[in-house]
Amino acid sequence: MKRRTLVLGGTAIVASSLAAAAIWPRRYIVVAARPFDWKGTDFLSGGTKSVALAKLPPPLFRTRPNCVVTVAQTLGPCHVNDVPARQDISEGKAGLPLRLAVRIVHAANCRPVQNADIEIWHTHHRGIYSGRDAAKMCTLSDAEAVSGLAFRGRQRTDEAGQASFLTAYPGWYEGRTPHVHCRILVEGKELLVSQVYFDDTLSDIIYGEHPDYLGRPPRNTRNDDDGLIPENAADHIFDFEKLEGGVLSATITIGLSS
Incomplete structure (x- = not known):
């Protein structure tokens, strides 16, 4: 069985590729901290x-997730309605290829939530949102951004409570640290609107070294400076794995209170 390393927001464990099928006891994993040993140029x-989602290895989740309620956060002015159901949400735009996988569970017992409707949206590699109906502060009136729905999409979770999207690592914009918005509905009822974040060290590597993100000023807001991140920030930061071929995989477990 091939062993794979999952980096937990700056810390690491080694887990088998069958980890996602485990039944998880309700406790935290204690792991040793370590920096990312990746370079921005390691990635596509x-x-x-050039990426086929079906050919990527299954997403690797923590074997013992923190079965806690994910904190609700603002919908924000950049949301739009009627986004398409699709896996590749990039619409051919540039950026580091990112397989973004979400697992939705009941926080009370960690049981997966099947057939949940999860919508995500985030900026492109230069920090601009798409969508004609998004506020001008989101699109900066960029004609290409306004005309499309890049980096927006929705899916239904499978029997394991999982859904995977193919996208690109988001860029930063002034006043916010990099993040992905999510909205979750079950049987037509909105149960959660929240945001998920990226490890600062990883963002520094990508923004400083990856060719698609060069040429911009240094970002002015990090996780510690962003007033919208919940106090339990560790529960809202993706875990990461560098896949063969230069694709980055990000995973997160979202706990619903209902």
């Missing part, structure tokens, strides 16, 4: 056009 550039 130019977006997802």
Whole structure:
């Protein structure tokens, strides 16, 4: 069985590729901290056009997730309605290819939530949102951004409570640290609107070294400076794995209170 390393927001464990099928006791994993040993140039550039989601290994989740309620956060002015159901949400735009996998569970017992409707949205590699109906502060009136729905999509979770998207690592914009918005509905009822974040060290590597993100000023807001991140920030930061071929995999477990 091939062993794979999952980096937990700056810390690491080694887990088997069958980890996602485990039944998880309700406790935290204690692991040793370590920095990322990756380079921005280790990853593919130019977006997802050369990546086939079906050929990537299954997403690797923590074997013992923190079965806690994910804190609700603001919907924000950049949300739009009627986004398409799809896996590749990049619409051919540039950026480091990112397989973003979400597992939705009942926080009370860690049981998966099947057939939940999860919608996600985030900026492109230069920090701009898409969508004609998004506020001008989100699109900066960029004609290409306004005309499309890049980096927006929705899916239904499977029997394991999981859904995977193919996208690109989001860029930063002034006043916010990099993040992905999510909205979850079950049987048509909105149960959660929240945001998920990226490890600062990893963002520094990508923004400083990956060719698709060069040429911009240094970002002015890190996780510790962003007033919208909940106090339990560790529960809202993706875990990461560098896949063969230069694709980054990000995973998160979202706990619903209902």
